[in-house]
Amino acid sequence: MKAGGSRRLKPVLPAVTTTVQSSMLTGMSPSKHGIVANGWYHREQAEVQFWKQSNALVHGEKVWETARKRDASFSVLNMFWWYNMYSSADYSVTPRPMYKADGRKIPDCYSHPSSLRDELQAELGTFPLFHFWGPGSSIKSSRWIADATMLAHRQTHPTLTLVYLPHLDYPLQKYGPPTRSADAAAWNAVREIDVVVGDLLDYFAKHNVRPMIVSEYGIEAVDDSIHINRKLREAGLLHVREEQGLELLDAGASDAFAVVDHQIAHVYAGRGFARMNELIDMCQSIPGVEHVLDRDAQKQWNISHERSGDLVLISDSKHWFSYDYWLDDAKAPDFARTVDIHRKPGYDPLELFIDPAIAFPKLKIAWRLFQRKLLKQRALLDLIPLDTKLVRGSHGRIDQPAEIQPVVISHQPLPDGEELPCTMVRDLILASLFDV
Numbered sequence: 001m002k003a004g005g006s007r008r009l010k011p012v013l014p015a016v017t018t019t020v021q022s023s024m025l026t027g028m029s030p031s032k033h034g035i036v037a038n039g040w041y042h043r044e045q046a047e048v049q050f051w052k053q054s055n056a057l058v059h060g061e062k063v064w065e066t067a068r069k070r071d072a073s074f075s076v077l078n079m080f081w082w083y084n085m086y087s088s089a090d091y092s093v094t095p096r097p098m099y100k101a102d103g104r105k106i107p108d109c110y111s112h113p114s115s116l117r118d119e120l121q122a123e124l125g126t127f128p129l130f131h132f133w134g135p136g137s138s139i140k141s142s143r144w145i146a147d148a149t150m151l152a153h154r155q156t157h158p159t160l161t162l163v164y165l166p167h168l169d170y171p172l173q174k175y176g177p178p179t180r181s182a183d184a185a186a187w188n189a190v191r192e193i194d195v196v197v198g199d200l201l202d203y204f205a206k207h208n209v210r211p212m213i214v215s216e217y218g219i220e221a222v223d224d225s226i227h228i229n230r231k232l233r234e235a236g237l238l239h240v241r242e243e244q245g246l247e248l249l250d251a252g253a254s255d256a257f258a259v260v261d262h263q264i265a266h267v268y269a270g271r272g273f274a275r276m277n278e279l280i281d282m283c284q285s286i287p288g289v290e291h292v293l294d295r296d297a298q299k300q301w302n303i304s305h306e307r308s309g310d311l312v313l314i315s316d317s318k319h320w321f322s323y324d325y326w327l328d329d330a331k332a333p334d335f336a337r338t339v340d341i342h343r344k345p346g347y348d349p350l351e352l353f354i355d356p357a358i359a360f361p362k363l364k365i366a367w368r369l370f371q372r373k374l375l376k377q378r379a380l381l382d383l384i385p386l387d388t389k390l391v392r393g394s395h396g397r398i399d400q401p402a403e404i405q406p407v408v409i410s411h412q413p414l415p416d417g418e419e420l421p422c423t424m425v426r427d428l429i430l431a432s433l434f435d436v
Contacts (some may be wrong), residue, residue, distance in 0.1 A: 006414045008405040008419045013301050013314070014396045015217035015406075016347075018051075018082045020422055024214065025081070026060035027426035029302035033060045035083070035260040038347060040307045041268045043153040045251030046347040047217065048259050053094060053110075054089030063426045064089060064160060074433075077158035080166075081148045084111060091156050092227055093117065093148060099128050101381050105275050106127075119155070120148045133356045134339045135383060139192040142167035146196045160433060161209070163200065167193045172219040173349050176392035177404055179221075210411050210432050214425055217395040218404035223318045225290040225388035228265050229325035229345075235282060238325055246389040247331045259309065260321035260346035263396030266309030275309070282310060288319035290397075320394035321349060327387055337382040348384075349394070355385035397427075 011032055012023045016061045020037040021029075030036050035058055037048025055062075064076035065088055075090040078377055084094035089112070096110035107129035110116035115427045123146055132141035142165040151162045171189035172178070178186035197213070199375045204211050229249070232238040237256040238248040251257055255273050267283065269276065276294075281341065291297075291314040298304035298312055315321060323346030339351045354361045361383060391404040406423065408414065412432055415424075 001409050004410040005414045006407050006409040007115045007414050007417065007423070008266075008402060009093060009214065009408050009422045010419050011217050011398050011406055011422045013262060013398050014301050015398050016261055017216055019168075019217035020406075021082050022058045023415060023423050024425035025062045026058065027063075027423045028060045029143070029303045029423065031310075033058050034305055034307055036303055036308045037259070037264065038267060038306050039181065039259065039261065040266060041251060041259050041309070043228070043268070048185040048251060049342070050344070050347065051341050053083060053096070055083045055085060058083050059303045062088070066426075067430060071159075073137055074160070075156070075158045076160045076162065077149075077152055077156055078162045080164040081162045082164070085112075088222060090181050091116060091152060091158060093120065093152065095127065095129060095132055114133050116152060116155075120151060122329050123151055124148055129139070133170075133341070134351055136398075137170045139167050139189075139350060142193060142196050146200050149200065152166075153203075153207070160429065161204075165193060165196060167196070170352055172397065173391060173393045174352050176221045177219050195423070212428065212432065213407075213409040214410065214422075215406035216422070218400050219393040219395045219398075220317055220400060220404055221392060222320050222394045223389070224288075224418050225322035226265075226315055226319050227287065227388075228260060228267070228283075228313065228321050228325050229261065229323060230327060231282070232256050232258065232267075233325055233327065236280070240325060242331070245331065247326045248333055249325050257320065258313070258323075258346070260323045260349055261396060262349075263315040263320050265313040265321040265346075267311040267313060269310040273310075277351050280311065283313055285326070288315050290314050290316040293338075313399055317397065317400075320349070320391065320396070321346070322388050324388070332378060332386060335384070337384045338380055338383065350384050350386065350388065353390050354383050356385065356390075357385070361420055362376050377378065
């Protein structure tokens with residue numbers, strides 16, 4: 001910061017990981033690049049899909065493609081920025097567990113070229129997937145990514161290196177943003193990631209690499225969630241089907257349901273739905289909902305896209321949206337109490353917690369693993385709570401106080417102004433590469 005400077009960044013809506021990263025790399029808004037959230041409803045398939053990885057989902061020219069046009073010798077190493085599979089990047093590494101037929105999820109990662117994954121894991125050990133996400137998330141995953149980045153950089157000598165370090169995100173969702181009154185764990189997370197970033201900066205300084213640090217969003221303190229899907233169900237719009245006593249969202253049969261992602265929710269209406277004004281009025285009346293964007297309003301917020309919901313809801317600063325659609329916890333689907341990012345119709349921050357009602361969680365984990373490994377049973381790791389009040393931090397909104405806005409910190413001087421749009425990060429990268 002002393003050598004170059006820092007500025008606040010204005011994120012795009014929604015201020016979530018994949019959307020903002022895509023805007024930084026393409027210089028486009030979600031209405032153009034199409035990443036309207038970390039997941040969305042695929043109308044033709046009648047399925048909600050989260051955390052997909054194909055780079056073909058991101059429309060628009062990526063920053064490295066532009067750079068390659070200017071300099072044919074340009075190369076890029078992408079370490080864990082999202083939509084990192086099957087891209088035009090020269091080298092890439094991204095999380096990719098192995099899913100076995102017996103239900104096991106085995107830690108692993110994916111790379112291009114494939115030999116890079118083998119070389120990194122031979123040197124550093126298996127990518128610590130269960131420290132990347134879930135109740136066991138910790139600094140270990142960001143440390144592995146940083147060490148892998150330095151190792152891959154020494155091998156590939158790229159012109160541009162992109163590194164995503166997720167650690168600070170998760171403790172701040174669990175404990176809230178670090179304030180004087182916040183849990184000491186939030187401040188400890190800041191110190192932990194500062195050490196890892198410092199090691200990267202020291203390494204890159206020795207290799208004459210110009211560093212730039214960016215964050216996608218600021219996390220603000222929240223009190224509780226908005227159960228938008230329960231509201232839609234109580235209004236007779238959301239439908240479920242019951243299987244073995246448990247309830248599953250029947251998206252294709254619903255008149256309206258919500259795909260939630262932190263502080264925003266995409267509400268999708270069924271074919272031929274003719275009560276949109278009633279739906280808008282209902283959503284506007286729900287406590288905690290601050291904005292209801294119809295198709296016209298979505299254009300003004302730069303989130304108008306065929307993937308977007310018929311309505312986009314934004315919460316107030318104290319709330320976030322849960323995906324919960326059941327009215328009785330006894331009928332919650334079996335995956336609700338597990339870490340299952342692909343099956344849930346929305347983002348679930350409760351996957352960061354172990355249910356406090358479990359008296360001896362380590363003993364339960366050991367028993368479940370015993371059932372799986374020795375008894376060859378498909379036992380669920382049903383450790384995740386359903387109490388949404390446990391979550392203390394969230395993000396997604398773009399109207400935030402200056403002190404918690406995301407930032408860009410650059411070794412080089414930055415444009416004038418206290419705040420820059422996150423879409424400008426692409427231009428800042430190109431300016432640093434080509435001394436513009």
